[in-house]
Amino acid sequence: MSSTLKPPVSEQDHVHGGKSATIEIVEFGDYQCPHCGHAHPIIKKIQKNFAEQIKFVFRNFPLQEAHEYAFPAAVAAEAAALQGKFWEMHDGIYENQNQIGETLFNELAEKIGLDIEQFKKDYSSGNVTEKVEADFESGIRSGVNGTPSFYVNGTKFDGGAEDLMEMLKESAE
Amino acid sequence: MLEKGTKAPDFELNATPDQKIKLKDFKGKNVILAFYPADWSPVCSDQMALYNEMLKYFTKHDAQIFGISVDSVWCHLAFEQDRKLHFPLLADFEPKGKVSKAYGVYDEEVGESKRALFVIDKEGKIAWSYLSPTAVNPGADGILDALEELNKK
Numbered sequence: 001m002s003s004t005l006k007p008p009v010s011e012q013d014h015v016h017g018g019k020s021a022t023i024e025i026v027e028f029g030d031y032q033c034p035h036c037g038h039a040h041p042i043i044k045k046i047q048k049n050f051a052e053q054i055k056f057v058f059r060n061f062p063l064q065e066a067h068e069y070a071f072p073a074a075v076a077a078e079a080a081a082l083q084g085k086f087w088e089m090h091d092g093i094y095e096n097q098n099q100i101g102e103t104l105f106n107e108l109a110e111k112i113g114l115d116i117e118q119f120k121k122d123y124s125s126g127n128v129t130e131k132v133e134a135d136f137e138s139g140i141r142s143g144v145n146g147t148p149s150f151y152v153n154g155t156k157f158d159g160g161a162e163d164l165m166e167m168l169k170e171s172a173e
Numbered sequence: 174m175l176e177k178g179t180k181a182p183d184f185e186l187n188a189t190p191d192q193k194i195k196l197k198d199f200k201g202k203n204v205i206l207a208f209y210p211a212d213w214s215p216v217c218s219d220q221m222a223l224y225n226e227m228l229k230y231f232t233k234h235d236a237q238i239f240g241i242s243v244d245s246v247w248c249h250l251a252f253e254q255d256r257k258l259h260f261p262l263l264a265d266f267e268p269k270g271k272v273s274k275a276y277g278v279y280d281e282e283v284g285e286s287k288r289a290l291f292v293i294d295k296e297g298k299i300a301w302s303y304l305s306p307t308a309v310n311p312g313a314d315g316i317l318d319a320l321e322e323l324n325k326k
């Protein structure tokens with residue numbers, strides 16, 4: 001159906017990479033989805049290879065009914081974001097996806113140096129929950145039909161992380 | 174396939190071995206019908222999993238969603254339990270595909286329903302319909318847009 005990113009990337013989003021990048025990639029992902037876990041190292045590689053040319057944005061699309069820890073994980077990453085450590089938590093969860101759960105979130109929080117008291121408070125507050133839900137709704141509006149779903153410069157990309165890598169390589173040649 | 178403005182054909186299908194759903198009992202409520210080819214096949218599973226996450230959005234628009242395929246009630250039951258689905262799947266099983274045919278979304282060649290969406294308004298008229306390529310999960314944005322359009326009336 002829809003193939004346009006709604007709403008466009010804004011200050012509300014977590015943006016990684018070149019501010020003046022010409023290629024903007026948005027991923028809608030679920031922290032417990034195996035396909036997203038599989039995509040994670042490929043995205044890392046894309047970021048490394050294309051460095052400043054690329055701006056990478058992650059929006060939450062947790063399938064709560066299918067994945068018990070998808071929503072709590074998204075909330076943990078958003079709570080870490082309030083202390084400026086979104087990507088550290090994001091990477092930590094994907095890199096330890098097989099141990100996903102509250103114990104992992106707390107361990108990661110310590111490891112990346114969060115103020116634990118504050119993290120726990122934010123984790124249970126409604127604000128971060130609202131952010132995750134807003135991301136989910138933006139996914140629905142944008143025509144996300146599964147995870148991961150990618151948008152390149154605002155248009156739905158028909159393929160997975162590997163296809164994305166191929167496409168970028170080809171367009172760079 | 175039946176288009177916008179057509180009266181939605183009434184039907185009576187089993188949701189469980191001993192529960193029948195009649196479309197006309199849902200007058201006064203918006204109804205979403207999601208025809209899909211088969212339980213267990215990967216694309217449909219994602220599609221049903223997506224709708225499962227969206228029930229609160231549908232409730233907000235006073236809408237009830239039903240999945241419909243030619244699978245039997247027992248197959249639906251196992252599928253619902255496995256995927257923890259919280260909305261009814263209807264069995265268009267006997268006579269096979271009768272309701273899918275009435276809505277013009279039966280694939281005679283493979284003997285399954287096509288992947289099609291209908292939004293039916295509170296008076297029982299089709300407000301929006303969409304036929305998706307069989308291999309593509311159509312997402313849910315079209316359904317939400319149609320429901321919002323109805324709310325404006």
